[in-house]
Amino acid sequence: MSDTAYAAPKTAPPSLMKTLDLDTRLLGMIGAFVVMCVAFDLVTDGRFLTPRNIFNLTIQTVSVAIMATGMVFVIVTRHIDLSVGSVLATCSAVMAMVQTAVLPDWLGLGLNHPFTWVITILAGLAAGTAIGIFHGMLIGYLAVPAFIVTLGGLLVWRNVAWYLTNGQTVGPLDSTFMQFGGINGTLGPQMSWILGGLASLAAILIIVQSRRSKVRHGFPVKPMWAEVVLGMVATGAILGFVAVLNAYEVPTARLRRMFEARGETLPEGFTTGYGLPISVLVLIVVAVVMTVVAKRTRLGRYIFATGGNPDAAALSGINTRLLTVKVFAIMGALCAISAVVASARLANHSNDIGTLDELRVIAAAVIGGTALAGGVGTIYGAILGALIMQSLQSGMAMVGVDAPLQNIVVGTVLVAAVLIDVQLRKSGWRQRSR
């Protein structure tokens, strides 16, 4: 094998973008996001980019973002799931009943028993996964279109949730369970720094590892300075995020209550930050796992291959029907995880939990670059999409935009984002085929 045959063509020196080998689409989204945040910050006289608001934005985004990662797989395989908000409600109802009725009354464990939260979450996951498998079998094996199955599911599961709770709001929930909601469960500054440090190390390790692997197989690598810049940007972003979350200080009154609960008194002048919310940690874990599944496993490879060409996938020996079941099972499980976060954040299960989430989740995935034609989409894009949607909504609320106008803007942004994406892809296509 001649190495020269594969050397890069010796034309103009590669552009900066090419040298850094970055996803231009991702950079465009981040750019738009930054511009939007700065604009809101200016209009609100600096109230938008405060640690407090960033903290709140983050925890508000988690539930939709978790489901959006699953929606990427669903849309990539050319399906759609309109039922995620309702499935979330059913999972939430199951978990509310398990922790407030089944475990305390029937099994006599009591509301705040140390095992309550584990059993509750397992029950929720089982319910969500089972619903997903059921949807997936109807779609994959019985060939009912996903649109119809999940449109039916939208009505069915919303009202199954109603029956499970007799239409009542169920609360209060288990105290450990509620720590998954956000503000009631944070890691504190010290633990957050430790995790931030570990995450930075992991980021550097991944960069080093991928460079080594490329060198080992004789592939071209980026110049060293580009790798160093990437590493610095990654660790800077991680540690900066931790610093912001740590900078949001727990109010004194709340601190005093926390100390009193432990039978201590609040020392004079003591302050501490919230740090990383557990719900955000859950989202990060979900994002990492889903990204690994998408990029590094056969399952992920088959999901994208099936989305790109279902016939080719089937002829390559991929069981596309079973794959559909798996994709919807993952979606169901993620709805359950979102249900944990959403109901814990509200501190109760209410009948309308997750209403219209299907639209937010689909919008997040689509704004994040998932193509409805299938075969294209990224996990980090969907999460960024969810963050953009949430920031837009709460930024407008902060500015004082009327509620109807807020929804008009969000709807318009969704369509505009896809329009821009379609145009960009078109021009990219032409360039390549030339």
Add this chain to the structure above:
Amino acid sequence: MDRTTPLVQLENIRLAFGGIQAVDDVSIDLYPGEVVGLLGHNGAGKSTLIKILSGAYHMDSGKIRINGEPVHIESPRDARRYNIETIYQTLALADNLDAASNLFLGRELTTALGFVDDAKMEAETRKIMARLNPNFKRLKEPVSALSGGQRQSVAIARAVYFNAKILIMDEPTAALGVHETQMVAELIEELKKSGLGIFLISHDTREMMSLCDRVAVMKNGALVGIERVEDVTEDDILSMIILGQNPKHAEASAGAA
């Protein structure tokens, strides 16, 4: 030709779609180092027959033997287990994935931890491509960005890489230019020498005469006849395709009467 055990024996294969008998009691065999061409109009049942062998369709009745052993081929995965590789007319490529991902689709190389080993697959793809199509350099791009010939080389590489013993090529040159067609012809010659059996489907009678050892003509799902290419003329084959009858046999039977 060396008449040892046939590589493939298709015996009395039948398959109906609704009321249409797509393949009607067809028997064909294929020997090692042999190219058998399948000819016929659109809808004559060539592709359907071949898809039964490659596991995409299930036959209603009939028998398949590989190296004399009866086998059951229920899925493309089964076919691959018997070293049957297929290059489909549509190429069966996932357009959104790169060449390496397509080449190894369904048979990914994995690391010790069970994750897909992209670097290794890319390196292997380079090796096989250096042999098949040295001009091929766009390993990182989705195959939708490639030319017809480049896409074809990915599809061929997929069959060759996994040591096919039985190769099915459905219209391998339909989308190709002159140079690339020549490349495919040379490749077929080379694979033949290494002892593969090849089923070739094409509409181009002249091409078939030069590439194949035997040609089988189908019409309306049934087999019209199998002839050695040296025993027939292009006209004979054309009348078999159009009339469903070998003129030589017609003469012979007329002479006997």
